[in-house]
Amino acid sequence: MPFDKRAYIVGAHEHPTRKAPDKSVVQLHAECAAGALADAGLTKADVDGYFCAGDAPGMGPLTMVDFLDLRVRHCDSTDIGGSAPLQHVAHAAQSIAAGKCNVALITLAGRPRSERVDSLLNVTQPEMMWEMPLRQNTLDFYAMCARRHMREYGTTSQQLAWIKVAASQHAQHNPHAMLRNVVTVEDVLSSPMVSEPLHRLDCCVTSDRGGAVVVTRAEIAKSLKRPRVKVIGTGEAVQGQAAGKVELTASAARQSGATAFADANIKPSDIRYASIYDSFTITVLIALEDLGFCEKGQGGRFVADGNLISGVGRLPFNTDGGGLCSNHPAYRGGITKVIEAVRQLRGEAHPAVQVRDCALALVHGTGGRLGARHGSATLILERE
CATH class of the missing domain: 3.40.47.10 (Thiolase/Chalcone synthase)
Structure with a gap:
């Protein structure tokens, strides 16, 4: 990626709970999103790109964008398991460089400790029969x-x-x-x-919980009052x-x-x-x-x-x-x-x-x- 088009992580938030029997997965996603945007000094109205993976409920970005009431022009639900959020940061940076979005929100959340469900066991995977x-x-x-x-x-x-x-x-x-x-x-x-x-x-x-990060183009990052972390x-x-x-x-x-x-x-x-x-x-x-x-x-x-x-x-x-x-x-x-x-x-x-x-x-x-x-x-x- 050209250095003049590098993106920045401007907001980050980790949900403090480790067990959330009283919260839904979408609620955890939403609370993480709110925390990361507040950390960046931005609001959901600034978000025009959204990224999530298989931990998001329902139809992934369709469910979450609607639940969060976002107005986005780009979304990505690439899923490579636990490494997906890192890939989302990379994809967000690439999307920003390509002009597809300016402010990308990435969220992850889940309740495996409360639900006691092994999310890695997917019997629809073709190799599972073996x-x-x-x-x-x-x-x-x-x-x-x-x-x-x-x-x-x-x-x-x-x-x-x-x-x-x-x-x-x-x-x-x-x-x-x-x-x-x-x-x-x-x-x-x-x-x-x-x-x-x-x-x-x-x-x-x-554990239950989640987290979120916000990635933006350079001009936006430099206008915010937060230390700048460049990808x-x-x-x-x-x-x-x-x-x-x-x-x-x-x-x-x-x-x-x-x-x-x-x-x-x-x-x-x-x-x-x-x-x-x-x-x-x-x-x-x-x-x-x-x-x-x-x-x-x-x-x-x-x-x-x-x-x-x-x-x-x-x-x-x-x-x-x-x-x-x-x-x-x-x-x-x-x-x-x-x-x-x-x-x-x-x-x-x-x-x-x-x-x-x-x-x-x-x-x-x-x-x-x-x-x-x-x-x-x-x-x-x-x-x-």
């Missing part, structure tokens, strides 16, 4: 990836546990986090084994099972990350903060390798000994506690990754975890399932 008899669930797929990574590269459960430890160190400063207690490597390893080699504390939480790099990719040639230790982040870094004209070592999708600890480790922060097979060493802890390690990650400790709404945690990166670049993260001189941040999402079919989306954001 996979359901095997009784594999999401956890089993990620356990296979972890076991293969251990076999091929010598990765250990202790190394994976450091990812949870880092998340917990950050979550203690987040009053809305579901799990605020700091844990140790020993705590993770002593938690119940849920699908070998993954322990309970290797897994993300399940300077985007990338997206999809990886399937390749007719049986399944890659358990690699993800579509290889393609999405390389594209985003080339778009931004920077390299991984330039990044000051990383928001990485953390449905499981192994999700983070594989993404860090595939994004180029370390060589393939070296992820275990890279994350060990506090390297992901803000103020301690070289690459602070998920300083809100992430999906491992804070929240994972609608089984789709991508929107929260964008929001925390915006906080870091604005200097609005909790003082205990705020990254010093944070000028460049990476956001990465994984949607679907590693070890099967999944999508990846990567953003590079810059403080201007």
Whole structure:
């Protein structure tokens, strides 16, 4: 994307609730939208583009645009699971550059904790007739990836546990986090084994809630009284099972990350903060390798000994506690990754975890399932 047509994230809002038995999904979407617009200093009358995915109820954008009473000239409901909000930021930036809209609103919300519904189990998917008899669930797929990574590269459960430890160190400063207690490597390893080699504390939480961001063209962003966060790099990719040639230790982040870094004209070592999708600890480790922060097979060493802890390690990650400790709404945690990166670049993260001189941040999402079919989306954001 030409640099003179870069878009900006001007508003971000995370819903504070983690359990919402008294709210509908559309209400959560609406409250997130209102919060993000208020944060930007805009109103719904300014919105002319709307973006959502499969977490939106009814007919997606048709339902939500009507419910929110928006007057839009462009909408997008591209769905690649938990990475969809990142892809929506990229698509919003591209749509703004193409003149299709000026102010794009992106929302995500869900109530899986209240509804107890596994939104990933869609029996209408054609491949399910082959996979359901095997009784594999999401956890089993990620356990296979972890076991293969251990076999091929010598990765250990202790190394994976450091990812949870880092998340917990950050979550203690987040009053809305579901799990605020700091844990140790020993705590993770002593938690119940849920699908070998993954322990309970290797897994993300399940929460209600949502979030929203607002993306605008440069002229509008510069007229607002908010710190400006520019979208300077985007990338997206999809990886399937390749007719049986399944890659358990690699993800579509290889393609999405390389594209985003080339778009931004920077390299991984330039990044000051990383928001990485953390449905499981192994999700983070594989993404860090595939994004180029370390060589393939070296992820275990890279994350060990506090390297992901803000103020301690070289690459602070998920300083809100992430999906491992804070929240994972609608089984789709991508929107929260964008929001925390915006906080870091604005200097609005909790003082205990705020990254010093944070000028460049990476956001990465994984949607679907590693070890099967999944999508990846990567953003590079810059403080201007």
